[in-house]
Amino acid sequence: VEDSVSRPLDALVVGAGISGIYQLHLLRQLGLDAKGVEAESDIGGVWYSNRYPGARVDSDAALYQYSWKGLWEGWQFSERFPSRDEILKYLHYVDETFGVRQHFRFNMRVIRARFNDAGCIWEVTTDDGRTIKTRFLVMCLGCASKPYQPHFKGLERFQGEWYHTARWPKSGAKMEGKRVGVIGTGASGIQVIQEAGKVAKELVVFQRTPILTFPMRQSTQAEASRCIYPAIFEHRKTTFSGFDVDLVPKPAVGGAPARQVVFDELWGRGGLAFWLGMYDDTIVDDTANDYAYAYWRDKVRQRIHKPDLVEKLAPTVKAHPFGTKRPALEQNYYEVFNQDNVTLVDLNECPIDEVTCNGVLTKDGVEHILDLLVIATGFDMATGGYNDIEIVGQNGALFRDKWADGVKSYLGVLASGFPNMFMVFGPHAPGALSNGPTCAEWQADCVVDCIEYMMKNSFVRIEASAEAEQDWTRRVHEIGAMGLWDRANSWYRGANIPGKTSEHLFWCAGFPAYRKACKEVVESGYDGIMFTKRL
Ligand code: NA7
Numbered sequence: 181v182e183d184s185v186s187r188p189l190d191a192l193v194v195g196a197g198i199s200g201i202y203q204l205h206l207l208r209q210l211g212l213d214a215k216g217v218e219a220e221s222d223i224g225g226v227w228y229s230n231r232y233p234g235a236r237v238d239s240d241a242a243l244y245q246y247s248w249k250g251l252w253e254g255w256q257f258s259e260r261f262p263s264r265d266e267i268l269k270y271l272h273y274v275d276e277t278f279g280v281r282q283h284f285r286f287n288m289r290v291i292r293a294r295f296n297d298a299g300c301i302w303e304v305t306t307d308d309g310r311t312i313k314t315r316f317l318v319m320c321l322g323c324a325s326k327p328y329q330p331h332f333k334g335l336e337r338f339q340g341e342w343y344h345t346a347r348w349p350k351s352g353a354k355m356e357g358k359r360v361g362v363i364g365t366g367a368s369g370i371q372v373i374q375e376a377g378k379v380a381k382e383l384v385v386f387q388r389t390p391i392l393t394f395p396m397r398q399s400t401q402a403e404a405s406r407c408i409y410p411a412i413f414e415h416r417k418t419t420f421s422g423f424d425v426d427l428v429p430k431p432a433v434g435g436a437p438a439r440q441v442v443f444d445e446l447w448g449r450g451g452l453a454f455w456l457g458m459y460d461d462t463i464v465d466d467t468a469n470d471y472a473y474a475y476w477r478d479k480v481r482q483r484i485h486k487p488d489l490v491e492k493l494a495p496t497v498k499a500h501p502f503g504t505k506r507p508a509l510e511q512n513y514y515e516v517f518n519q520d521n522v523t524l525v526d527l528n529e530c531p532i533d534e535v536t537c538n539g540v541l542t543k544d545g546v547e548h549i550l551d552l553l554v555i556a557t558g559f560d561m562a563t564g565g566y567n568d569i570e571i572v573g574q575n576g577a578l579f580r581d582k583w584a585d586g587v588k589s590y591l592g593v594l595a596s597g598f599p600n601m602f603m604v605f606g607p608h609a610p611g612a613l614s615n616g617p618t619c620a621e622w623q624a625d626c627v628v629d630c631i632e633y634m635m636k637n638s639f640v641r642i643e644a645s646a647e648a649e650q651d652w653t654r655r656v657h658e659i660g661a662m663g664l665w666d667r668a669n670s671w672y673r674g675a676n677i678p679g680k681t682s683e684h685l686f687w688c689a690g691f692p693a694y695r696k697a698c699k700e701v702v703e704s705g706y707d708g709i710m711f712t713k714r715l
Pocket of ligand 1: 324330345363364365366367368369386387388389506527556557558559612669671676
């Protein structure tokens with residue numbers, strides 16, 4: 181990185197998470213002078229920064245890893261759904277095997293990237309004042325690199341400790357014997373809640389929307405299961421969500437009595453199967469959606485022992501269509517609420533007034549006294565990381581201006597007016613609507629194939645045409661509008677951030693359709709993409 185002040189790199193990868201590690205290794209395998217920069221002090225991306233108690237992946241271990249040959253043979257996760265710590269160990273094992281980490285520089289946050297049109301070079305400025313020149317800029321920022329923390333009046337006065345889940349202190353924060361409050365019941369919040377339930381003296385959960393959960397059915401991993409990994413890696417490329425289950429290709433409506441058998445089987449499997457292995461009309465048809473919701477509601481209700489919490493945790497009528505907000509896996513979530521020392525505050529009935537020096541004061545005048553306040557309010561998904569960087573393209577155009585009224589991209593990988601910049605695991609692709617490694621591998625492979633194609637043809641510059649970008653953006657929105665997604669204020673649509681454009685941030689037509697679209701572009705000789713030859 182240092183040398184590149186005078187001599188440009190071939191490629192700079194921004195971000196050392198799941199996609200950045202994979203991408204950088206591929207670029208170097210291609211023989212490019214490629215380096216990486218990462219704002220945090222080590223590899224891991226979201227797994228490095230999300231170190232709150234209970235952090236764990238919702239994908240099966242066999243799916244949540246790279247499919248590279250020479251890698252999976254030597255690694256065994258100990259649990260079906262690995263913990264954050266074990267995922268980091270895995271990524272360090274990847275580094276020991278392939279030596280990727282040495283090509284990253286850490287504690288370097290990219291604050292600006294400017295495309296120098298005359299030189300066809302990106303000039304990238306980091307927060308320590310360095311300028312790195314590179315021919316290609318590959319953004320592997322992840323979807324959840326920018327935490328979202330609402331303004332809570334009085335938070336600065338709070339005498340206890342408080343942390344956003346994505347900014348948990350490296351030294352840890354003890355919950356044992358403490359009065360713990362958790363704001364937010366998304367995937368992160370419910371993981372913390374389950375850990376706090378075991379050790380806290382008192383636990384107060386501030387809930388705005390009840391989360392839809394599925395039983396994790398955690399288990400230890402059998403060594404023998406590894407022999408089927410190659411088949412799993414192939415299979416995951418063919419399923420709607422990049423997981424090992426696929427949608428049932430028939431309607432749930434009219435499907436009784438078999439429906440009950442299918443529901444029981446999916447529920448018994450555990451993991452995200454009850455969502456990703458559902459009937460294929462579940463996300464488009466309200467009646468089908470109601471079937472899935474009712475099954476879920478009735479299963480969950482059996483475990484809630486406090487009568488006043490039944491309606492709050494699993495309402496009779498769905499708060500939003502089943503599966504249109506990110507569900508999450510749980511192991512003992514509902515049992516936590518059965519404990520005498522656990523309170524649920526429904527923020528719809530009783531909003532937070534302010535944070536006091538002692539805790540959280542709600543509108544009913546109750547001051548919830550706390551030692552530790554956990555803010556589990558999520559992320560400015562998919563676009564937050566991009567908007568934080570001053571990306572300047574052709575003719576001084578600002579990327580954040582381009583996206584101000586909505587994301588515009590071609591295949592979620594290229595953006596018109598921003599030549600030689602690639603995006604991996606960003607918006608307009610299956611991204612966070614799919615299994616992370618499946619999508620990251622595919623997109624990173626596409627980027628490397630494209631750069632190889634350019635090298636063979638002596639192309640030095642690549643850019644999406646404005647028409648191709650418009651067309652892709654329209655497709656993303658049209659496909660999204662076919663489902664019930666618009667009835668949920670979810671981060672899939674940017675609706676969790678006040679003021680953010682509400683739109684379909686991800687490709688909702690499934691991973692195989694995305695792959696097909698990418699392949700068609702390549703096979704047509706890169707339709708919609710303009711290349712420029714070396715002068
Ligand atoms: P999420 O899924 O965005 O969850 C955030 C939670 O915080 C959710 O329950 C929100 O309620 C709640 N929230 C947000 N703003 C507020 C305010 N102002 N007051 C009270 N409660 C609020 O983030 P996670 O970190 O849990 O998960 C992110 C993803 O990372 C996860 O799905 C995995 O893919 C990995 P709401 O539902 O908006 O009413």
